[in-house]
Amino acid sequence: MYDVIIIGAGPAGLSAAATTANQGLEVLVVDEYMKAGGRLLGQLYEEPDGTYWNGIKESNHLYERANQSGAEIKLGTSILNIEKSGDVWLVYTEKDTYETSHLLLATGAAESPSPVPGWTLPGVMSVGAAQVMTNVHRVKPGKRGVIIGVNPLAAVIASELQMAGVEVTALTLPQMNGLNEEAAHPKQVMNQLLHVAHMAPSALIRQGSKWMKPSIMQDLGITFYPKSGFKMWGIPVHLRKAVTEILGDEKVAAVKLATVKPNGDVIEGTEEIITCDFVCIAGGLYPLTELAAVAGCPFYLVDELGGYVPLHNERMETALDGLYVAGNITGIEGAKVAIAQGVTAGLTMASNHGVQGLKDRIEQSIEEIEQTRDNAPFHFHPDVKKGKQIVQEKWEEMMAAEQPL
Amino acid sequence: MSERITDHPVLDPIERKKEVSFLFNGKSYKGYEGEPIAAALLANNIRTLRYHEESGSPRGIYCNIGHCFECRVTVNEKQGLRACLTPLKEGMEIQSSGMLPTPVKEWRETHV
Numbered sequence: 312m313y314d315v316i317i318i319g320a321g322p323a324g325l326s327a328a329a330t331t332a333n334q335g336l337e338v339l340v341v342d343e344y345m346k347a348g349g350r351l352l353g354q355l356y357e358e359p360d361g362t363y364w365n366g367i368k369e370s371n372h373l374y375e376r377a378n379q380s381g382a383e384i385k386l387g388t389s390i391l392n393i394e395k396s397g398d399v400w401l402v403y404t405e406k407d408t409y410e411t412s413h414l415l416l417a418t419g420a421a422e423s424p425s426p427v428p429g430w431t432l433p434g435v436m437s438v439g440a441a442q443v444m445t446n447v448h449r450v451k452p453g454k455r456g457v458i459i460g461v462n463p464l465a466a467v468i469a470s471e472l473q474m475a476g477v478e479v480t481a482l483t484l485p486q487m488n489g490l491n492e493e494a495a496h497p498k499q500v501m502n503q504l505l506h507v508a509h510m511a512p513s514a515l516i517r518q519g520s521k522w523m524k525p526s527i528m529q530d531l532g533i534t535f536y537p538k539s540g541f542k543m544w545g546i547p548v549h550l551r552k553a554v555t556e557i558l559g560d561e562k563v564a565a566v567k568l569a570t571v572k573p574n575g576d577v578i579e580g581t582e583e584i585i586t587c588d589f590v591c592i593a594g595g596l597y598p599l600t601e602l603a604a605v606a607g608c609p610f611y612l613v614d615e616l617g618g619y620v621p622l623h624n625e626r627m628e629t630a631l632d633g634l635y636v637a638g639n640i641t642g643i644e645g646a647k648v649a650i651a652q653g654v655t656a657g658l659t660m661a662s663n664h665g666v667q668g669l670k671d672r673i674e675q676s677i678e679e680i681e682q683t684r685d686n687a688p689f690h691f692h693p694d695v696k697k698g699k700q701i702v703q704e705k706w707e708e709m710m711a712a713e714q715p716l
Numbered sequence: 717m718s719e720r721i722t723d724h725p726v727l728d729p730i731e732r733k734k735e736v737s738f739l740f741n742g743k744s745y746k747g748y749e750g751e752p753i754a755a756a757l758l759a760n761n762i763r764t765l766r767y768h769e770e771s772g773s774p775r776g777i778y779c780n781i782g783h784c785f786e787c788r789v790t791v792n793e794k795q796g797l798r799a800c801l802t803p804l805k806e807g808m809e810i811q812s813s814g815m816l817p818t819p820v821k822e823w824r825e826t827h828v
Contacts, residue, residue, distance in 0.1 A: 389801075421783045433774050451721060
């Protein structure tokens with residue numbers, strides 16, 4: 312019997328582990344990956360101050376801290392089910408079943424699959440897959456790749472691939488279909504990109520993004536958008552071209568690229584063949600919530616947070632007794648926010664377990680999440696704060712409905 | 717062609733454990749102990765990890781972190797292991813799965 316079990320050894324889970332173990336609780340962290348760090352492992356980008364955010368170093372640091380605090384960390388272990396029995400949460404793995412009073416779900420995010428004809432060919436992978444292969448395992452995903460999907464995650468990973476000597480020939484839109492309307496619409500994609508343009512290394516793009524803010528300028532911008540794309544880190548970014556098909560027999564050999572109208576419609580006869588040996592699909596991230604669903608948490612769909620999120624309060628408690636959430640399961644944000652959320656979840660669990668005098672620290676940690684969010688160099692979704700507000704409102708509505716009059 | 721990245725401009729070199737031999741579909745390859753099977757195979761220029769149970773179309777990694785189950789292989793006779801999550805060990809025997817019979821579908825084709 313543990314005091315606390317944490318599912319997920321990413322930034323949120325590891326920071327929660329160190330926090331609770333430092334309060335004297337007996338803590339077990341479980342993760343199915345062979346290394347600790349979660350999605351943080353693959354991250355590598357330049358901070359506004361010119362230093363690098365190195366996901367491997369940050370992960371090692373968090374792992375060491377959790378380890379030294381006395382938390383037990385089991386890697387390579389998948390959770391098959393969780394269920395409540397009386398006051399105890401049961402956590403099922405292939406070999407053993409663990410018991411705990413407090414269960415934290417820090418499962419992170421998954422990539423939204425965005426189907427493109429030909430996408431089952433070997434050599435087609437999610438953009439995060441290419442990132443992990445390159446940065447974590449140091450195997451090139453291929454020699455020359457095309458990234459389908461133009462969004463902040465795609466742009467950052469494109470630069471990482473290039474840093475490792477992998478050629479990225481283009482970032483381009485998917486052809487519009489019933490599933491991807493926003494991600495295939497040139498103007499909407501450009502609008503999204505403007506929110507991250509200040510990260511771009513080119514002063515021209517940074518400047519351009521300022522006068523592009525008004526909608527009419529965006530219309531003009533997308534109409535006169537150079538057919539050859541603009542370059543970010545030397546990689547052509549196409550907002551007027553879309554991949555209509557991925558080609559190859561037993562594996563990826565090329566993509567078919569067509570010019571599209573400002574509304575996303577393909578212009579017939581403009582198709583060209585671009586050879587490549589791998590293709591990345593960048594469909595964005597969504598909160599990975601299956602275990603919260605299995606447990607029976609109430610959910611709410613919040614587009615600003617990337618999808619369905621289990622309802623929770625500022626202290627990271629869900630509607631179910633003894634079940635907590637932290638990190639990207641509560642909405643898609645950067646690792647620093649996840650670390651801050653892990654601290655709050657850890658303190659809340661310790662407090663609920665009977666550790667006295669944590670009230671002020673919990674309040675302070677909640678403020679720190681907010682500050683970290685405000686200081687983030689960019690947001691995966693520009694309206695993330697609105698999304699957090701929606702969750703808070705829905706939580707309060709739910710609590711009010713449960714109160715006897 | 718895929719290759720290993722040995723001199724990254726920013727990241728420190730990773731600690732490679734000892735080199736090990738393993739079998740994939742009966743052929744012998746080399747990789748590093750502890751790295752995921754999927755990474756070891758890609759470094760050997762192998763992308764196809766299985767053939768779809770019904771269509772027989774080739775499949776490789778998709779998400780590379782355990783979510784999608786596209787990379788499942790048989791390891792030492794244990795079926796359905798994710799190649800992206802399973803650490804490589806000396807002497808592992810790894811098999812791709814292939815097409816399975818679809819008797820109901822075939823019966824329908826000639827009878828309905």
